[in-house]
Amino acid sequence: xxxxxxxxxxxxxxxxxxxxxxxxxxxxxxxxxxxxxxxxxxxxxxxxxxxxxxxxxxxxxxxxxxxxxxxxxxxxxxxxxxxxxxxxxxxxxxxxxxxxxxxxxxxxxxxxxxxxxxxxxxxxxxxxxxxxxxxxxxxxxxxxxxxxxxxxxxxxxxxxxxxxxxxxxxxxxxxxxxxxxxxxxxxxxxxxxxxxxxxxxxxxxxxxxxxxxxxxxxxxxxxxxxxxxxxxxxxxxxxxxxxxxxxxxxxxxxxxxxxxxxxxxxxxxxxxxxxxxxxxxxxxxxxxxxxxxxxxxxxxxxxxxxxxxxxxxxxxxxxxxxxxxxxxxxxxxxxx
Numbered sequence: 001x002x003x004x005x006x007x008x009x010x011x012x013x014x015x016x017x018x019x020x021x022x023x024x025x026x027x028x029x030x031x032x033x034x035x036x037x038x039x040x041x042x043x044x045x046x047x048x049x050x051x052x053x054x055x056x057x058x059x060x061x062x063x064x065x066x067x068x069x070x071x072x073x074x075x076x077x078x079x080x081x082x083x084x085x086x087x088x089x090x091x092x093x094x095x096x097x098x099x100x101x102x103x104x105x106x107x108x109x110x111x112x113x114x115x116x117x118x119x120x121x122x123x124x125x126x127x128x129x130x131x132x133x134x135x136x137x138x139x140x141x142x143x144x145x146x147x148x149x150x151x152x153x154x155x156x157x158x159x160x161x162x163x164x165x166x167x168x169x170x171x172x173x174x175x176x177x178x179x180x181x182x183x184x185x186x187x188x189x190x191x192x193x194x195x196x197x198x199x200x201x202x203x204x205x206x207x208x209x210x211x212x213x214x215x216x217x218x219x220x221x222x223x224x225x226x227x228x229x230x231x232x233x234x235x236x237x238x239x240x241x242x243x244x245x246x247x248x249x250x251x252x253x254x255x256x257x258x259x260x261x262x263x264x265x266x267x268x269x270x271x272x273x274x275x276x277x278x279x280x281x282x283x284x285x286x287x288x289x290x291x292x293x294x295x296x297x298x299x300x301x302x303x304x305x306x307x308x309x310x311x312x313x314x315x316x317x318x319x320x321x322x323x324x325x326x327x328x329x330x331x332x333x334x335x336x
Contacts (some may be wrong), residue, residue: 004086005326009245019045019050019235019333019336020333022047022049022073022296022307022308022332022333022334023044023045023046023047023070023073023331024044024045024046024054024131024331024332025042025045025069025080025330026043026045026327027040027042027043027062027067027322027327028040028323029041029326030119032132035050037096041059041061041062041215042054042059042062042080043059044056044058044059044078045057046056046073046280047307047320049296051074053317054321056165057078057096058080058094058096059072059261060082060094063082063088064081064082064083064111064207065083065089066089066111066329067080067081067280067329067330068080068112068113068114068329068330069081069116069330070079070114072116073334075116076093076097077093077116079091079104079116079121080093080114084103084272085265086106087109089107089109089110089125090103090104090108091104091108091111091114091125092104093305104138105123105226106126108127109126109127110125110127111123111124111125111126111131112124112125112169115174116233117219119140120137120138120219121137122219123128123135123136123137124169124172130165130190131168132167132169132188132296133168133169134146134147135148135172135181135221137219137221146221148221148224149163150185152166160178160211160213161185161186161187161189161190166188168185168188168191169184169185170184170234170235171234171235171283171284172237172284177239178289178291180216180217180239181218182215182216182227182237183214183237183321184208184212184234184235184237185212185213185214185215186266189208190210190211194207195207208253209231209232209233209250209251209252211231212234213226213228214229214234214246216266227244228262228264232249232250232260233248233249234246234247235283235284236281236284236286238295239287239288241291241292242267242314243263243264243265245261245262245264245288247260247286248260249300255280259275259276259280260275260276261273261276263319268292270326277315279301279308279317280293280298280300281297281298281310282297285298285331287332287333289335290331290335293311293313295310297310298330298331298334304319304322305328306320306328307319307322307328308320313335
């Protein structure tokens with residue numbers, strides 16, 4: 001079993017309310033003293049919208065397949081991925097007051113999301129021996145891990161996904177104001193089948209995008225509701241008040257194709273779709289600020305990639321963290 005997940009003092013440590021902030025993961029080359037070769041470090045930074053300042057909070061050597069992290073400002077803890085001795089990317093935490101590092105997982109191969117709450121750490125990852133991405137929760141006191149277990153989801157003409165071993169999570173966001181989790185889910189089996197059979201005899205691409213369904217579930221991962229489905233790649237899910245918003249594309253990673261902004265009103269259970277005409281936002285990371293007037297996300301504007309603030313009213317981007325070198329891997333908008 002993994003060593004005690006999160007120290008008890010973190011759970012008992014007084015939680016100071018924090019205004020909106022953005023935690024971001026940044027990787028870059030670092031010169032090593034006395035060495036000819038550089039190494040790559042993964043850093044966690046905090047961007048403060050109130051002061052427009054970015055501050056480095058944590059750094060470690062980059063060893064994972066995909067660098068991913070979360071700076072928990074309230075508890076002064078860094079969560080991040082790194083490769084374990086047994087192989088695979090695992091989730092670790094470092095208490096920034098004591099510099100003590102603890103492994104939180106051991107059965108994973110890759111991690112796509114990390115989001116700590118007061119009593120648990122949510123994550124989306126691929127487990128060893130499986131192909132789909134699952135939502136899990138680590139109990140901070142016990143270290144026990146539980147997983148979201150969707151039932152097979154049927155629709156006329158076929159299934160959207162076949163349950164636990166087939167349902168794969170494309171995008172994920174947390175709405176702390178209402179204690180909800182939103183997920184974009186598709187059938188891994190249907191996607192693989194479509195990939196394997198996408199080329200017909202005429203050389204035409206016959207790929208069919210699997211249906212993506214957006215679900216709402218609670219922090220206990222027990223009560224789940226289907227909100228809407230699209231035969232498109234629902235690659236980003238965002239929360240704004242009582243609205244759930246998503247960005248969808250007809251094809252994977254097509255910079256020339258226009259995205260669609262889907263606005264789902266939870267109260268009226270209605271959907272409004274509009275074209276997303278601004279610069280393309282990176283998969284998965286974008287979200288609204290608490291005031292609903294700004295979307296923070298990773299984008300490329302004027303050939304410069306980094307964290308940008310998109311003003312809804314003026315339809316304009318403002319650079320917030322755009323380094324000259326290195327790479328902004330991911331961001332999370334924290335609204336508490």
